[in-house]
Amino acid sequence: MKANIYIYIGGLVIGCVFGALLFQYNSPPDTSFVSKWHDLKRKGKSNGGSEKATTEYNKTDTNHRFMLSVLRQGRLGNGMSQYSALLGLANLTNRIPILNPGYRDLAQIFTISTPVQNRLESNKTFYRLGRKAPDVPLTVEAATQALRNISQNVMLEGYFQNFRFFSPVSKKIRKEFTFKKNIRRQVSRFFKHHNFTEKNVTKVGIHVRRTDLNTPSRMAQGFGCPPPTYFINAMKFFRNKYLDVHFVICSDDMHWTREHIKGDDVTFVSNNPPEVDMAIMTSCDHVIISNGSFSWWIGWLCRGTTVRYEQIPKYNTRLYNMTSGGIWPPDDIYNHYVAIDSDE
Ligand SMILES: *[C@@H]1O[C@H](CO)[C@@H](O)[C@H](O)[C@H]1NC(C)=O
Ligand SMILES: *[C@@H]1O[C@H](CO)[C@@H](O)[C@H](O)[C@H]1NC(C)=O
Ligand SMILES: *[C@@H]1O[C@H](CO)[C@@H](O)[C@H](O)[C@H]1NC(C)=O
Ligand SMILES: *[C@@H]1O[C@H](CO)[C@@H](O)[C@H](O)[C@H]1NC(C)=O
Ligand SMILES: *[C@@H]1O[C@H](CO)[C@@H](O)[C@H](O)[C@H]1NC(C)=O
Ligand SMILES: *[C@@H]1O[C@H](CO)[C@@H](O)[C@H](O)[C@H]1NC(C)=O
Ligand SMILES: *[C@@H]1O[C@H](CO)[C@@H](O)[C@H](O)[C@H]1NC(C)=O
Ligand SMILES: *[C@H]1O[C@@H](CO)[C@H](O)[C@@H](O)[C@@H]1NC(C)=O
Numbered sequence: 001m002k003a004n005i006y007i008y009i010g011g012l013v014i015g016c017v018f019g020a021l022l023f024q025y026n027s028p029p030d031t032s033f034v035s036k037w038h039d040l041k042r043k044g045k046s047n048g049g050s051e052k053a054t055t056e057y058n059k060t061d062t063n064h065r066f067m068l069s070v071l072r073q074g075r076l077g078n079g080m081s082q083y084s085a086l087l088g089l090a091n092l093t094n095r096i097p098i099l100n101p102g103y104r105d106l107a108q109i110f111t112i113s114t115p116v117q118n119r120l121e122s123n124k125t126f127y128r129l130g131r132k133a134p135d136v137p138l139t140v141e142a143a144t145q146a147l148r149n150i151s152q153n154v155m156l157e158g159y160f161q162n163f164r165f166f167s168p169v170s171k172k173i174r175k176e177f178t179f180k181k182n183i184r185r186q187v188s189r190f191f192k193h194h195n196f197t198e199k200n201v202t203k204v205g206i207h208v209r210r211t212d213l214n215t216p217s218r219m220a221q222g223f224g225c226p227p228p229t230y231f232i233n234a235m236k237f238f239r240n241k242y243l244d245v246h247f248v249i250c251s252d253d254m255h256w257t258r259e260h261i262k263g264d265d266v267t268f269v270s271n272n273p274p275e276v277d278m279a280i281m282t283s284c285d286h287v288i289i290s291n292g293s294f295s296w297w298i299g300w301l302c303r304g305t306t307v308r309y310e311q312i313p314k315y316n317t318r319l320y321n322m323t324s325g326g327i328w329p330p331d332d333i334y335n336h337y338v339a340i341d342s343d344e
Contacts, residue, residue, distance in 0.1 A: 067153040068095035069126065070160075072102030076274050077293030078159060079106050084173050085160030087114070088140070091169050093147040095154070109275045111178045130157025137324040140164045159322050161293055163300070163329040177301060179279045186272070187279045194267050201246040204238045205284035205302075206231060206261065207277070209292040210253035222319030226290055226309040228260040230342040234288040234307045235263070237340060248284055250277040300329070302336070310341040 070086040090097040099116045107116050127150055166173050214225040238245045250269040251257040286304035289295040299306040313319035
């Protein structure tokens, strides 16, 4: 029964609209999706052929907890967002989080507590909950509501690049994203090799994300790269703040980076796997980050000051929608962010 395996529903989209009204995400109800959902429902498809799907989730039944999982899309930064949302939503809906084999890399990099199951994808009892294009802003409230309405195991689909999905468990997430020993050892080796252990300087990591984000089509969707003046301004900020600052720079485009970021106080990091770059960056005292989820996580995990690019995605662009307009945690929650622009 193929139809039973993965059923796409518009329920989440309805939830989005509902959430949008409730939480003022300024998006009008998307009636085309609503009617589509009703059509599916009439055909008996929206609940995966199971009557149970329309029953409200029994929150008091602690013995029967449904499982929650999330598809793996994109690279490391996206995977971290998806995993965090999984733990946040599982917490809010009292489900058991489990991971499919796509998360094996995360399990090798971090000390995550959620088991990776071998053949999860073939488990026929997972109800797939996700959105088809176009992307509309998805709130945590809408996602929670939709999950509470499904009395089955659920496989989430989406990018979930918004801190609100995991804010109920943010302390836990910080612990989950502790780098494994072998990576921490590579970080120590790097700092020792570059004599940082003797230098006693304020280390500021700079992550320069370039490739594939600044094409015209990506920029129209709200993506992009900060220009050189952003990095220069951000470096000035730290040079003014600390006497003994030294910059540690990694990038996916070293050629561009070496050309635009210069100084006696810079060290370039190259030829490491991404997770080692990330670990080096987050081991610095402070960081200067770029756009993109990989940089986002460096900024969130940094315990000192995080300087970010001031420009945020415009309303209704794809990136705005994908992040539900909330790409940055507000300063009253994580007060280590400083926004800097690219003015000369
Ligand atoms: C969830 O179920 C309740 C009760 O069955 C219903 O009133 C509500 O509209 C549903 N919400 C969503 C987002 O489907
Ligand atoms: C919910 O689960 C509890 C505990 O198992 C049970 O006592 C209760 O009857 C259930 N409620 C409904 C509406 O099924
Ligand atoms: C959710 O997280 C809170 C805070 O960390 C914790 O106290 C609670 O037990 C968690 N609930 C579930 C169902 O995981
Ligand atoms: C598949 O789903 C069933 C029913 O919820 C569950 O008991 C089982 O552990 C799942 N199998 C895997 C591999 O996740
Ligand atoms: C963003 O979401 C709004 C609804 O809130 C929708 O009208 C718009 O088409 C979406 N934009 C994109 C680029 O998907
Ligand atoms: C570290 O210091 C040693 C001894 O002072 C020196 O020989 C070496 O070149 C330095 N390494 C780097 C990467 O600067
Ligand atoms: C490192 O620098 C700080 C502040 O500049 C100073 O307080 C500290 O004693 C220094 N530590 C060493 C080992 O030199
Ligand atoms: C970063 O890039 C700029 C273009 O230089 C875009 O305008 C911003 O929307 C984008 N910001 C984020 C947070 O991705």
